[in-house]
Amino acid sequence: MNNxxxxxxxxxSFKLSTGKISEKINGVGDIWRDNNYVLLQTQIAELxxxxxxxxxxGERACSSIDRFFAIAAEKV
Numbered sequence: 001m002n003n004x005x006x007x008x009x010x011x012x013s014f015k016l017s018t019g020k021i022s023e024k025i026n027g028v029g030d031i032w033r034d035n036n037y038v039l040l041q042t043q044i045a046e047l048x049x050x051x052x053x054x055x056x057x058g059e060r061a062c063s064s065i066d067r068f069f070a071i072a073a074e075k076v
Contacts, residue, residue: 003069004062011058018051 002008025044029037 002066004065007058007062007065011055011062014051014058015055018048022048 022044025041029041
């Protein structure tokens with residue numbers, strides 16, 4: 001069994017959620033253009049940047065978890 005499976009599953013769910021938020025905000029941009037929208041769009045862009053950092057960190061953690069258990073399973 002893949003030891004990082006649960007974390008990978010949560011990361012994928014997080015990716016989908018943050019992607020949907022960006023999609024929805026960008027989708028209403030055609031009909032909703034005011035200062036509040038511009039502020040919201042800026043904040044969503046910042047959220048996307050931070051989300052990418054979370055995802056990259058999570059992927060490194062998954063790799064570390066899998067390597068740890070692979071080493072632990074080796075026979076001395």
